Amino acid sequence: MANNFAKSSHHTELNDIYTDQPSEETWLNDLMNEYGQEIIWLAYSYVRDRAIAEDLAQNAFIKCYQKREEFKNNSSIKTWIYRITINCCKDYLRSSYVKRNIPTNMKEILNRERAPSSESAYMEKDTSSTLIECVFSLGPKYREVIILHYFEELKVREIKEILQLNENTIKTRLKKAKEILRKKIDRGDF
Amino acid sequence: MENKLKNLRNDMISSELKNIKFGSKQKHNVFQQLHEKKAKRTLLPKLISVAVTLSLLFFLGTITIDHFTSEERTNSNMNTGQEEQAAAAPAGEGTYKSILQGDVGTIVENGDVIFERVADDSLPVEETDGTMGDLEFLISLSGLDHSQQFEINGEFKYAKFWIQNTGSKSITISLEDITRKDWDVIEGFTVRIPAGETWSFYSKNALSNGTYYLNFTLGRAYMSGQSAAIIAPTLADLDR
Structure with missing residues (x-):
């Protein structure tokens, strides 16, 4: 499970560092211990760049801290923090900085076809890496649902809450994304 | 898949x-x-409060300066008033509305003009034998203001005036030479006669030939009293 994986060794490692913090910062520290790893992976799935993913994850936690009063206890904190992170990622991808400075990379980020990242270059011939490349080559709206459903292991109901979309829309996108992936793999695109 | x-x-x-x-x-x-964000957030209100405090201090400073300036002005006016009350203004300050003060017999000099507090019944009522002076006018004072015309011709170049103020407010008087350009007010004659007092006044210098107005002004109340003028060929003849 995603949560089990998120509760990595960082939790105990960092609890000792921030013992004398105010309660809000302790709350943030706990939140980062609980979801930090998942959030940076989620951010990475949008931008496929380690440094940018780090910045986006950090920004997401700062926003969580700033908006902590807005969090309603009747909803899941996980979906809340995921939504904030995804919004941060989408804001970044929509930002004038990205459009102005990396117009060519933008296409790569959103529609990677045959350009595996340096991190995954050595995995090119592996079948699992083929699938990963295929996933990253999907259009943003299809990649998003695949990542959330298969990587983050979220249920359609949770994805609906995070993306604020209709359940049927999510199901349709999942179905279509899988068809595209199948075709890509069958064609041997990667 | x-x-x-x-x-x-x-x-x-x-x-x-x-x-x-x-x-x-x-x-x-x-x-x-x-x-860092918190520090910025706490710094901003501090900067704002400093700016507000400085503005307030500046505002209060401005008000205080204004207050002292107006106080100084008032003091200055009061001093002027005191000077006026003493009627000791030097010649050339005849436009001051100096209020005459003193018991009967008090003499106040304002340049060449001599003022004297006299008894209430000392006004000349008619030409009497043995006096060299001519009674130029004898009038009752009424209304808010009045201008009494008189002429200086020939050898009768000295004039003496009496004002009996029986009203409740002081009467401002001035002497105007309408033959001069712009109807100049003659310096030294402009004074205020206190309520209930009688004063006489004359200039040590001869008046030049021409038409004059002795102006009586009260402004916000009706005048009550009498005024008279005697003209004579010499200064000494005014009192004969």
Whole structure:
């Protein structure tokens, strides 16, 4: 499970560092211990760049801290923090900085076809890496649902809450994304 | 496909995401950024409060300066008033509305003009034998203001005036030479006769030929009293 994986060794490692913090910062520290790893992976799935993913994850936690009063206890904190992170990622991808400075990379980020990242270059011939490349080559709206459903292991109901979309829309996108992936793999695109 | 996708997480973690970690460095960055933002947020109100305080001090300073300036002005006016009350203004300050003060017999000199507090019944009522002076006018004072015309011709160049103020307010008088350009007010004659008092006044200098107006002004109340003027060929003849 995603949560089990998120509760990595960082939790105990960092609890000792921030013992004398105010309660809000302790709350943030706990939140980062609980979801930090998942959030940076989620951010990475949008931008496929380690440094940018780090910045986006950090920004997401700062926003969580700033908006902590807005969090309603009747909803899941996980979906809340995921939504904030995804919004941060989408804001970044929509930002004038990205459009102005990396117009060519933008296409790569959103529609990677045959350009595996340096991190995954050595995995090119592996079948699992083929699938990963295929996933990253999907259009943003299809990649998003695949990542959330298969990587983050979220249920359609949770994805609906995070993306604020209709359940049927999510199901349709999942179905279509899988068809595209199948075709890509069958064609041997990667 | 479904099975492959179910392994997506493990596959990505073991390859693509192997080096993507949210560790202590990232947490430290988050707290650092938060503290910087907090510092900015606390600094801004401080700057605003300093600006407001300075503005307030400036405002209060301006008010205080204004207050002292107006006080100084008032004091200055009061001093002027006192000077006026003493009727000791030097010649050339005849436009001052100096109020005459003193018991009967008090003599006040205002340049060449001599004022004397006299008894209430000392006004000349008619020409009497043995006096060299001519009674130029004898009038009752009424209304808010009045201008009494008289002429200086020939040898009768000295004039003496009496004002009996029986009203409740002081009467301002002035002497005007309408033959002069712009109907100049003659310096030294402009004074205020206190309520209930009688004063006489004359100039040590001869008046030049011409038409004059002795002006009586009260302004906000009706005048009550009498005024008279005698003209004579010499200064000494005014009192004969």
